[in-house]
Amino acid sequence: MEKIPDMEIINLINKYNVQGPYYTSYPTGKVWSDDFRAADYKEALKDILNENKKIPLSLYIHFPFCVRLCNFCFCYTKITKNFNKIDAFLQTLYREIHLLKDFFTQNDYVPNIREIHLGGGSPSYMNKYEFKQLIAEISLLVDPHKLDEFTIEIDAITVNQDKLKLYHDSGINRISFGIQDFDPNVQDVIGRIQSPQLLEKLLIPEIRESFKGVNFDLMYGLPLQTRASFSETLDTTLTLSPDRVAIYNYFHMPELYKHQAKISKSDLPDTIEKTMTFIDASNKLTSNNYEAIGIDHFAKLTDDLAIAKRNKTLRRHFMGYTAGRAPNLIGIGPSTLCGFTRYYAQNVYSLEEYASALSKNDFPILHGYKLTDDDIIRRDVINSLLCYFRVDFKDIESRYKITFNEYFEEELKLLDDLIKDGILIYSKNFIDMTPAGHFFVRNVCTLFDKYFKTDTSSQYVPALQRSSTSSYKIQSCGGE
Numbered sequence: 389m390e391k392i393p394d395m396e397i398i399n400l401i402n403k404y405n406v407q408g409p410y411y412t413s414y415p416t417g418k419v420w421s422d423d424f425r426a427a428d429y430k431e432a433l434k435d436i437l438n439e440n441k442k443i444p445l446s447l448y449i450h451f452p453f454c455v456r457l458c459n460f461c462f463c464y465t466k467i468t469k470n471f472n473k474i475d476a477f478l479q480t481l482y483r484e485i486h487l488l489k490d491f492f493t494q495n496d497y498v499p500n501i502r503e504i505h506l507g508g509g510s511p512s513y514m515n516k517y518e519f520k521q522l523i524a525e526i527s528l529l530v531d532p533h534k535l536d537e538f539t540i541e542i543d544a545i546t547v548n549q550d551k552l553k554l555y556h557d558s559g560i561n562r563i564s565f566g567i568q569d570f571d572p573n574v575q576d577v578i579g580r581i582q583s584p585q586l587l588e589k590l591l592i593p594e595i596r597e598s599f600k601g602v603n604f605d606l607m608y609g610l611p612l613q614t615r616a617s618f619s620e621t622l623d624t625t626l627t628l629s630p631d632r633v634a635i636y637n638y639f640h641m642p643e644l645y646k647h648q649a650k651i652s653k654s655d656l657p658d659t660i661e662k663t664m665t666f667i668d669a670s671n672k673l674t675s676n677n678y679e680a681i682g683i684d685h686f687a688k689l690t691d692d693l694a695i696a697k698r699n700k701t702l703r704r705h706f707m708g709y710t711a712g713r714a715p716n717l718i719g720i721g722p723s724t725l726c727g728f729t730r731y732y733a734q735n736v737y738s739l740e741e742y743a744s745a746l747s748k749n750d751f752p753i754l755h756g757y758k759l760t761d762d763d764i765i766r767r768d769v770i771n772s773l774l775c776y777f778r779v780d781f782k783d784i785e786s787r788y789k790i791t792f793n794e795y796f797e798e799e800l801k802l803l804d805d806l807i808k809d810g811i812l813i814y815s816k817n818f819i820d821m822t823p824a825g826h827f828f829v830r831n832v833c834t835l836f837d838k839y840f841k842t843d844t845s846s847q848y849v850p851a852l853q854r855s856s857t858s859s860y861k862i863q864s865c866g867g868e
C-alpha cells in the first residue's frame with residue numbers, strides 16, 4: 389500500500405473517531421434473541437443438514453483455563469492450578485462433543501468437518517495426557533489427520549519442543565502464538581513476560597517444517613508502547629518470520645474487565661499515537677513481503693489467507709478471517725459462538741451453567757439469531773468491505789436479485805462526506821476504499837448496518853481502530 393502522509397491520516401482520525409462494532413458477525417450479538425435456546429439451536433443445526441449434507445464445517449473448541457492472568461485480557465478465561473477442576477471441565481466438554489455426535493447420528497448425518505481451531509484461554513496449558521484424551525474425543529467426529537486446517541492457540545511458556553511434536557503427531561498443522569509485544573517494559577506492565585529467545589528455541593527448523601503455518605498475534609495501544617518501541621517488536625517478529633501476523637487493538641474497558649484496572653490509563657497511548665502505531669506496523673509488514681489481509685491480518689504470499697484473498701474466497705468470521713473453505717462454524721465449550729447458514733448462536737459463559745445444561749443433555753445455548761433476507765444481503769456487503777475494501781454492485785445484484793442503487797438508496801446518500809474526504813470512491817458499479825480509507829472501513833460498514841443507526845451506545849469500540857474485542861465478548865482472544 390502506498391505511504392500516506394501522517395497529517396492526512398491525523399486529520400481523518402480527528403474527524404472520524406466514532407464508535408462502531410468490529411463486525412465479526414452481522415448483525416452483532418446485541419441484536420440476538422435471548423429467547424433463542426437449545427430447541428432453536430437444534431432446528432438450526434437441522435438447517436445445515438437440509439441445505440447440503442456435504443456442507444464443509446469448522447469447529448471451534450474452547451478451553452477456558454490459563455496459567456496466568458494477563459492484565460490486558462478480554463477473553464473468557466479462568467486462572468487455575470487446580471487440575472481436578474480442569475479435569476471436571478474436560479469431562480463436561482466431552483459431554484457436549486457426545487451430544488453433538490448423537491445429534492448427527494440420530495439425523496443420519498456424517499459431518500464434513502474440514503477445520504478445527506482449539507482456542508481459549510490457553511489450550512496449550514493442557515498436559516499431554518489431557519491433550520491426547522481431547523484428541524481421542526475429537527476423533528469421534530472426524531479424523532484429525534484428515535483436516536485441511538487444525539490450529540492450536542499457544543501461550544509460549546506452557547509448551548516445549550516435545551509438546552509441539554505431540555501437536556504435530558496429533559494432526560495439528562498450524563500453531564498460533566499470543567505475543568502482543570516483545571518490549572520488556574510493555575511485557576512487564578501487561579503481565580505477560582516471554583522473551584524472543586523462548587520463541588527462537590521453540591521454532592527450530594525441524595519444528596517449523598512440521599507445521600503448515602505459524603501465526604503470531606500482536607497488539608497495539610498497550611501501555612508504555614510507542615511507535616518506536618512497536619517498530620522494534622515488528623523487527624523481532626520479522627526475524628522470527630511467522631507465516632501470518634494479526635495486529636489487534638487493545639481497548640481499555642476496566643468497567644467490563646476488572647483486571648484491566650491494573651493498567652494505568654496514563655500509560656496508554658492516545659488515539660493518534662496508537663493508530664499511527666498500527667499504520668507504521670502495517671507499512672513495515674507490507675514492505676517486507678506480507679500481504680495485508682482485511683483490517684488487521686498480514687500473511688506471507690504462500691499463506692492460505694493470502695491465497696484466499698487472491699482467489700476471492702476470503703471471509704470474515706468470529707475468529708477474524710478465514711480462507712473460506714468451511715465458513716460454517718460450530719462452537720463447542722463455554723462462551724463459544726456458532727455461525728452457520730442463516731443462524732448465529734452462543735453458548736453460556738459460566739462453567740456452572742454450562743455443566744448444568746449438559747448434565748440434562750441440553751445444548752448450553754445462551755442466545756442466538758436467525759438472519760432475515762435483508763440481514764444476509766447487508767452481511768455480504770459488510771463482508772466485502774472488510775475483506776476486499778470494495779463493494780461490487782453487480783456481484784451483490786446477481787446473488788440477491790436486487791438493484792443495488794435502489795436497495796441502498798438511503799445508504800448511498802450518506803457517502804458524500806466520505807468521498808469529499810478521500811476515504812472512498814463511489815463509481816457507477818463500485819464502492820472502493822482509498823488507501824487512506826482502509827483505516828476507516830468500519831465507519832463505512834456502519835452505514836450499511838441497519839441496527840447501528842438506532843444504537844450508538846458506548847459498548848461499541850471506535851470504528852477507526854481495529855479492535856480485538858467486539859460489541860460483545862468474543863470467544864477467542866486471538867492466539868493464546
Ligand code: SF4
Nearest residue numbers: 454457458461509868
Ligand atoms: S490473554 Fe490469553 S493467556 Fe492471557 S489470560 Fe487472557 S486468555 Fe489467558
